[in-house]
Amino acid sequence: MSNGKLQKIWGSxxxxxxxxxxxxxxxxxxxxxxxxxxxxxxxGTGKTTLVSALVRHHGSKDAASSPTFALCQIYPIPGEGEPxxxxxxxxxxxxxxxxxxxxxxxxxxxxxxxALTFVEWPERAANHFPKRARLLRMERLPDGMRxxxxxxxxxx
Numbered sequence: 001m002s003n004g005k006l007q008k009i010w011g012s013x014x015x016x017x018x019x020x021x022x023x024x025x026x027x028x029x030x031x032x033x034x035x036x037x038x039x040x041x042x043x044g045t046g047k048t049t050l051v052s053a054l055v056r057h058h059g060s061k062d063a064a065s066s067p068t069f070a071l072c073q074i075y076p077i078p079g080e081g082e083p084x085x086x087x088x089x090x091x092x093x094x095x096x097x098x099x100x101x102x103x104x105x106x107x108x109x110x111x112x113x114x115a116l117t118f119v120e121w122p123e124r125a126a127n128h129f130p131k132r133a134r135l136l137r138m139e140r141l142p143d144g145m146r147x148x149x150x151x152x153x154x155x156x
Contacts, residue, residue, distance in 0.1 A: 006135065006151040014145035020046070023148060024053035027136075030150055033085060034113040036130055037150075038122035041138035046146055050138065051089045051118050064089060071095075071104060088117040092124035101125055 010030045015023040027050075031037070039047045052064035055075045062075045064087075071094065077085040088109065095101065109117055110130050118136075122129065135151040 005154045007154045008149060009134070009152050010150040012146075012148045014141055014143075014147050016145050017049075020049060020053050021057065023146075024050060024057050027148065027150065028054060028057050031116055033116060034111075036110050036117045036119065036133040038129060038133055038135045039118050039120045039138070040122065040135060042140065045138045045140050047118075047120055047138060048089070050148065051087070054116070055087050058085075058087065060087075066091065072109075083114055086112075086115045088112075088115050090117065090119045092119060092121040095121070095124045098125060098128060101128055 010027065012023045012026060013019075039051075041047050048064055048066045055062055055064050055077075058077045059079070060075050060077055064075060065073060071091060073089045075087045075089070077087060079085060090104070090109070106125070106128060109115075110128075110133075119125070119129075122135075131153065136148060137151070138146055138148045140146055
């Protein structure tokens with residue numbers, strides 16, 4: 001995802017494991033089905049743990065696991081009378097060339113109105129994100145707490 005000029009949409013208070021579900025619930029209030037969210041954070045910051053909390057917040061009993069080896073994990077979201085929704089969690093760490101994105105069905109994944117799609121290692125597909133994609137940055141603070149900030153591109 002090429003950064004361009006970004007506008008802050010939401011920022012969490014510092015949270016630890018005990019505050020993770022509250023942070024996920026706050027974040028969920030700022031997300032819309034059909035969005036693609038690039039996840040940027042150092043390894044071990046809790047990206048998969050946050051996605052897992054979002055999956056549970058949306059009513060799934062599935063525990064999210066790291067998609068590093070599978071490249072993509074899909075979590076169905078239960079809902080009565082709705083079209084089926086899913087949360088997708090992609091990890092592009094093993095992608096070496098943008099041509100490999102085609103094998104993932106990248107274009108379909110990026111334009112699914114019934115999904116929230118989270119992408120780790122977004123720099124591996126920097127120029128292939130939809131313009132409406134958002135950026136979620138996570139940081140670990142010196143005291144071990146985390147903060148998360150959601151950004152979107154500024155409109156011209």
